[in-house]
Amino acid sequence: MSLIVMKFGGSSVGDAERMKRVAKRVADRKKEGHRCVVVVSAMGDTTDDLIDLSKQLYDGAPPVREMDMLLSTGEQVSIALLSIAIQGLGEKAVSYTGWQAGMLTEEVHGKARITEIKPDRVVQALDDDNIVIVAGFQGMTADGQITTLGRGGSDTTAVALAAAINADLCEIYTDVDGVYSTDPRVVKVARKLAEISYDEMLELANLGAAVLHPRAVEYAKHNNVALVVRSSFTHNEGTYVKEEAVMEQGMVVRGIAYDKNVARISLLGVPEKTGQLAVVFGALAKAQIDVDIIVQSGVVNGMADTSFTVSLNDVEKAKQVLESIRPEVGFREVTSEGNLVKVSIVGAGMVSNPGVAATMFEAISALGISINMVSTSEIKMSCVIDNSRLNEVIQALHSAYGLDTQEQAFVGGPSERR
Template structure:
């Protein structure tokens, strides 16, 4: 007998028929002699609908009230799924995130887990019940409800698997596993049988929607066996593990892209110690993540530098920079939207020189200029204009020998929640 954590995303439980199918899938697992803890997201477009309703009432709704609102979608899912399991003659019990023992830092919308006390989950398992837990949510020590941000249900599942020492954590989605790139853009994308934590973490951080970065971090840190597979069939999925075997002739494992990108340039800043610390310290204090940073040469004692932030954080970031002008004089600030970040990832890149040059050549042949570049041992990222994203991804996929003869069937938009 093994202990499984099974996570189902929004499209997997998108309506009552899909909910019934998921319930049968869970019961099948229990019939094989296994214990089951299930983590679910809100049904279908529920979260987006709630956000739309909130903004009809208040263009800038309070973060605390938004978290209270957002958690209701998952609570609907856990109650309905438990009912569906009961209808199949099995005992199931549903828990909200805080009932399952998730404690978080006091940050609304992007809270991090500080502790998990899964006593109620373990007790229910020992009674032979299937446990259904709401993803994406927890509670602070002061009793405030918080959410983990989009994609947070993956984090709930992996963190819970680590806390209860599950044998495996299965992430069920609408594709058969992790692909070499988004199969909605490249129909001949390659399904990966296995991938390393490091490669998966890079892909997730760079925009691949199949797993949330924090979930992969938890899995790596706690050595959780992670499997990504489809909720619509019983095909073998992709195993995420410490060391994945490299396929012959494949140096790049995957290609990711991120449309949530904006560039900010601060021009005419005094070239003195502490300038970057002041700017990025102020941004960090407002929980704004900065990605690629490029500083130009110094002229007449002044320097220019550019960096990328999430497009959704652009207005907030510009406001922060405006507020530091009194202590950090600069000539002007500009910003640019309509950008994407395209990235290649692969552990094989370490021992194969020229991979980055090949990427730059492919992009240039598409008539696209590269605005910013960032590299690590296993990835290269380029910020480019958004207009030719699909052509660039397809060309890179081909040049790195990732195309397959088979075409992928995608059940719906890849899930993040």
């Protein structure tokens, strides 16, 4: 008898019929002799709807504590309904919120990290022959404050819980039947990968691939959690995420990801002085603002310009932080630019194959598109470009690296097959 953690995203439980389908799938696994813990996200667009509602009631960014109280209700609805559906099929089931399941987090609202898991209640419920259903995305601080883990945090909940209870397998169910070489909604002939390494998956997740949350991959890698991504709409074999993945013949680039949540901030006229960048990026880090690509121009007449990317949601906050240190740093002006996208290629074979970067530049320039910023590492390369022709760029890169297949990718339910 194996212990399995099964995670279902919002699209998988988006309505009553989909909820019934998930309930049957879980009940079937139980009948096969497995012990099952199920982690569930909020139904469909519930989280977005709750955010929109809060914006109608508050001018500006709503209080973060109350937003965590609000957004955590979406998963609570899902776990109760799924438990009801499973019990309706004759199986024992019990639902727990994140804090009832022992998810303890740091004291940060909106994007807290799990610090500890005390799964005693979950283990006891399993021993009592229950299917255990846990709310993803949420936890509680040591002093009892409800927190959320950030968008996509249900993946993190599932993997962290799998590690805490020593599960034999963690299955991430979504609306695609595995990890593809790129978004199959953009490239219909994207290639489904049988395996992918933790490192490659982590890069793709960090670079915008929405199939797995980056922190979930980190947990899986650090705790050696057996992880598989598969569709909640089919029984097709999924993609296994593991320490070392077998590289398919000729696939130097394994995946292409994109991130539309990108803005560029520029500090113009920064006086040349030791420690300036430490002041700038130290202040941003203290404000919990993640910075990605950084580019600094050469020094001219004692002045330099520095540009970097942040998420769109952090632009105004970042500019406020920068204005607060203007007297100390002495820069002339701070500007920001949206309407950008970061397109990235990922592959463990890139480090030992020359010409990978040239192919990317050639494919983008052949479309007459300018590259604004570039970032590289051993297994990835990113270009920041204007987002108006994103799909063309992804399709061109996918073909340029030989990733196109003859079969069309599966996306969504049976009626949505393309």
